[in-house]
Amino acid sequence: MRLLIDLSEDAICVADIGTGRITYANRAAESLLGYSNEEWQSITLGDLSPGYDSHQTANEAGFTETRVFHRDGHLIPVWWRLLVSPPETTAILVLRIVPILKLPPEGGEDPLTGLPNRLLFERHLQALLDGRSASFAVLFLDLNGFKSVNDTFGHRLGDQVLCEISGRLRRNLRPDDLVARYGGDEFTAILHHVENAAGAASAADRLLHRIDEPFKLAGLTVTVSASVGIVVSGGEYRNSAAILDAADRAMYHAKRCGTRYAVFSEDTCPPFRSETAD
Numbered sequence: 001m002r003l004l005i006d007l008s009e010d011a012i013c014v015a016d017i018g019t020g021r022i023t024y025a026n027r028a029a030e031s032l033l034g035y036s037n038e039e040w041q042s043i044t045l046g047d048l049s050p051g052y053d054s055h056q057t058a059n060e061a062g063f064t065e066t067r068v069f070h071r072d073g074h075l076i077p078v079w080w081r082l083l084v085s086p087p088e089t090t091a092i093l094v095l096r097i098v099p100i101l102k103l104p105p106e107g108g109e110d111p112l113t114g115l116p117n118r119l120l121f122e123r124h125l126q127a128l129l130d131g132r133s134a135s136f137a138v139l140f141l142d143l144n145g146f147k148s149v150n151d152t153f154g155h156r157l158g159d160q161v162l163c164e165i166s167g168r169l170r171r172n173l174r175p176d177d178l179v180a181r182y183g184g185d186e187f188t189a190i191l192h193h194v195e196n197a198a199g200a201a202s203a204a205d206r207l208l209h210r211i212d213e214p215f216k217l218a219g220l221t222v223t224v225s226a227s228v229g230i231v232v233s234g235g236e237y238r239n240s241a242a243i244l245d246a247a248d249r250a251m252y253h254a255k256r257c258g259t260r261y262a263v264f265s266e267d268t269c270p271p272f273r274s275e276t277a278d
Contacts, residue, residue: 011095013045017084020044020091032078032095034071045093047218049080067114067163068095073156075112110181112159113166121180121188125240128190129233136192137200140229140247141169141207143185144255149222160217161224168210173203188244197232197263204228204261227254228261229269 002024005012011029015022025033025040035043048068063079070076079096110117116124128136143165150158162185169179169187179189189207194200208226215222229251237243249269254262262269 005092011078013040013048013093013095015045015091015093017089017091020046029095032070032076032097033068039071044218045082045091046216048093063094063096069156069160073159113163113181115166115170115187116178116180118180118182118188121178121182121190122240122244124178125190125243129237129240129243135195135232135234136190137194137197137203138231138233138243138247139189139191139200139204139207140182140231140244140251141187141189141226142228142251142255143211144225144227146185146224149224153220153222157217157220157222161215161222164215164217165211165224168213169207172207172210188247194232197230200230200232201261201263204230208260227251227259229254229264230261231264 005014005024005026008026009028011032012026013022013029014024022040022043022045025035025037030036030040033048049066063081065077066080067075067077068080076097081094083092083094084090085092108116108120125138146158146161149161162181165187166179166181169189173179173189173191177189177191179187182188191200191203194203208228211224211226215224229247229249231237231243231247231250233243237246246264246269250262250264253269254260
């Protein structure tokens with residue numbers, strides 16, 4: 001089998017399915033990702049892709065578009081396919097470069113996480129407001145203490161945390177909801193068909209519990225938390241800037257009060273950010 005792997009034009013890595021530890025990689029993988037033959041022995045599938053989940057991806061029949069880390073830290077868009085070799089202890093990872101024409105148009109996608117970016121999110125939000133859409137909620141989420149993650153573990157692992165959080169947010173929202181990376185360690189979401197603050201708060205609490213779960217990356221365990229501001233739109237807002245400002249103010253109110261989330265109210269959410277907010 002190794003001869004066939006070596007002759008393949010695809011980048012192929014062989015790994016232990018339980019630990020994700022890479023045991024062998026062909027020359028195409030070395031060329032694509034920049035690792036030498038000796039360096040592969042200390043790399044795991046989780047190091048290549050922060051969203052790697054052996055239980056979720058091992059049985060996929062086709063290729064999934066994702067991004068993997070090059071040795072120097074930049075992300076490469078690839079098609080990812082993970083196969084399981086009997087007796088189901090070995091994983092075979094096949095990577096193919098995504099053609100440039102298949103990448104989303106510039107200006108719509110965050111290059112790190114693959115989520116919609118701020119521009120696309122604001123355009124979608126404004127379209128909802130212009131169309132007098134049925135009641136929906138906007139969430140503004142900010143990570144607490146994320147700077148210390150970068151300072152302690154380095155920016156590369158910090159980027160992996162952001163990618164993992166992006167995946168958790170996406171997997172725990174409904175298909176018609178929209179989540180975006182607004183910038184830095186801030187994320188925003190639109191929850192469609194939300195009639196009241198209680199429904200939005202329930203969704204926010206579910207997302208926060210998912211973020212609270214420890215991340216196991218590069219042999220380290222990292223924990224982060226977040227604060228969320230909530231606005232439920234019933235037709236009173238006319239532009240995206242106003243509703244995002246309200247959600248932002250609610251988020252900082254949650255930080256100041258030490259609560260996990262806060263629903264916007266003019267009475268309780270001042271128009272200026274707290275100087276001590278993280």
